[in-house]
Amino acid sequence: MSWFRRTLWLALTALLAVGAATPASANLGVGEATAGQSGSALWEINRDASGTLYISDYMLPAILVVNPTTGAYTRYTFSLTASFVIAPGDAKPDSSGNLWWSDYYSSFGRINPNTLQVTYWEVLSSLNLAPAGFAFDGSGRLWFTQYNRPQLLRFNPSNNELCRFTVNGGGNYLIAYGGRLWIGDSQGRRILRFDPATNQLFWWNLGGSASPQGLAFDADGMLWWADAQVPARIGRLNPNTNQATYYTGLPSNAHPVAVVPGVEVVWYTDDYGSAGFVDPARASGTTATLSTGASTVSPTCSTVSSATQTVTKSTGTFSFPPATWTLLSGTPAGLTVYIPPGTTPAPYGLAVSADRVWFSDQYRLTLTRTPRLPQAPVVSISLSGGNLTLSWPPVTQDEGGSPVTVSSYQVWRSGNPYFRPWDSGVTFVGSATGTSLGVGAAPSGGQSAFFAARSVASSGLISRTSNRVGAFSFTLVPGAP
Numbered sequence: 001m002s003w004f005r006r007t008l009w010l011a012l013t014a015l016l017a018v019g020a021a022t023p024a025s026a027n028l029g030v031g032e033a034t035a036g037q038s039g040s041a042l043w044e045i046n047r048d049a050s051g052t053l054y055i056s057d058y059m060l061p062a063i064l065v066v067n068p069t070t071g072a073y074t075r076y077t078f079s080l081t082a083s084f085v086i087a088p089g090d091a092k093p094d095s096s097g098n099l100w101w102s103d104y105y106s107s108f109g110r111i112n113p114n115t116l117q118v119t120y121w122e123v124l125s126s127l128n129l130a131p132a133g134f135a136f137d138g139s140g141r142l143w144f145t146q147y148n149r150p151q152l153l154r155f156n157p158s159n160n161e162l163c164r165f166t167v168n169g170g171g172n173y174l175i176a177y178g179g180r181l182w183i184g185d186s187q188g189r190r191i192l193r194f195d196p197a198t199n200q201l202f203w204w205n206l207g208g209s210a211s212p213q214g215l216a217f218d219a220d221g222m223l224w225w226a227d228a229q230v231p232a233r234i235g236r237l238n239p240n241t242n243q244a245t246y247y248t249g250l251p252s253n254a255h256p257v258a259v260v261p262g263v264e265v266v267w268y269t270d271d272y273g274s275a276g277f278v279d280p281a282r283a284s285g286t287t288a289t290l291s292t293g294a295s296t297v298s299p300t301c302s303t304v305s306s307a308t309q310t311v312t313k314s315t316g317t318f319s320f321p322p323a324t325w326t327l328l329s330g331t332p333a334g335l336t337v338y339i340p341p342g343t344t345p346a347p348y349g350l351a352v353s354a355d356r357v358w359f360s361d362q363y364r365l366t367l368t369r370t371p372r373l374p375q376a377p378v379v380s381i382s383l384s385g386g387n388l389t390l391s392w393p394p395v396t397q398d399e400g401g402s403p404v405t406v407s408s409y410q411v412w413r414s415g416n417p418y419f420r421p422w423d424s425g426v427t428f429v430g431s432a433t434g435t436s437l438g439v440g441a442a443p444s445g446g447q448s449a450f451f452a453a454r455s456v457a458s459s460g461l462i463s464r465t466s467n468r469v470g471a472f473s474f475t476l477v478p479g480a481p
Contacts, residue, residue, distance in 0.1 A: 031320025283334025
């Protein structure tokens with residue numbers, strides 16, 4: 001990310017336009033820590049299998065490692081020299097506990113947390129490479145996108161071999177899923193899938209002004225991405241059917257950069273000044289079948305040399321005093337948008353860990369965590385006069401046992417007892433502000449009907465789906481006397 005572009009983004013964050021939507025009085029109720037220092041700029045957040053958070057600070061420069069349960073942190077700060085100038089944009093650990101980073105400017109490297117030694121590979125001056133997002137494969141090799149350049153890089157730390165694959169596009173975001181690499185090709189307006197075992201490249205053409213940024217898979221194997229095209233949107237791809245679904249309605253100058261699945265919703269960040277989530281059970285997306293392409297690419301490989309440096313280590317514990325993130329009103333059903341405080345909010349990094357959603361802000365230098373979700377209602381069903389009614393005790397606590405104000409309850413219906421609200425064929429019955437809702441006539445003629453509910457907090461957060469209840473009809477057949 002160039003200095004010019006970063007500075008331009010900073011200026012544009014003050015120009016948030018929300019069209020007909022206006023801030024409401026409801027507040028997300030976040031906790032917010034000052035996580036950066038003077039000169040910092042907080043960037044991406046990654047998490048490991050234990051939930052530990054890894055935050056890139058590309059201006060200090062440093063890497064923050066945060067325990068999301070306790071708030072304890074370790075900050076590794078690089079000591080810059082004339083020959084060692086870096087700006088870490090992506091950071092995550094390998095299986096041995098070494099902390100790797102990529103630098104959008106010129107290099108990549110690793111920190112040994114035990115010795116504080118840095119080993120790095122500077123590849124800009126020698127090979128004109130600019131490593132961006134990265135991921136590990138099953139063999140311990142690293143794969144990098146190049147910052148807005150048409151190459152995919154593979155690095156083997158056991159022998160310092162660096163291989164380049166030309167992909168005729170260019171993007172900054174890469175994830176590993178299902179043994180393959182997935183890339184947001186913002187230059188070619190495509191989603192790329194690369195198979196490291198066969199060197200086969202497959203792609204989906206998004207067309208138009210698409211600009212895919214951050215990527216994430218949900219539990220159903222659907223690929224979500226933040227699309228910074230104009231107007232901005234959140235995309236979802238079914239890789240098996242080539243069908244894409246687009247969700248719009250974000251603030252009119254939004255620039256979404258990251259997505260991550262939460263509990264039954266998908267969160268996003270917009271570094272022009274907002275963050276929020278799409279609820280696929282309620283949101284009305286538009287669909288399109290994407291054209292595809294494929295090719296096989298051959299690498300060009302060489303050996304790169306490394307150098308060493310050291311980092312300084314500091315520790316502490318973040319506290320998270322309350323901060324006001326305002327719920328935006330007037331957004332489409334299924335889209336919830338929040339506006340952080342300040343004149344230039346720029347939420348960028350995004351992760352889900354320890355039952356909360358976490359955000360980093362480039363310029364406010366904050367690490368923000370949401371409250372926990374409201375508890376799901378416990379639903380029962382009754383029949384009176386041929387009509388069904390669902391009821392539930394009021395929900396007054398979140399999943400952590402803290403008080404919560406629930407403003408409404410959503411009710412859903414399906415012919416399948418094991419349904420989820422976003423499944424095909426499920427019907428949204430309606431919302432109730434009280435603790436019961438009539439759901440219509442009882443089924444007849446051998447039909448069945450099943451129901452579930454979700455709590456919606458005044459903050460906009462939505463609970464997990466409740467227990468399922470149902471009613472069914474059947475014909476009694478007389479038995480033998």
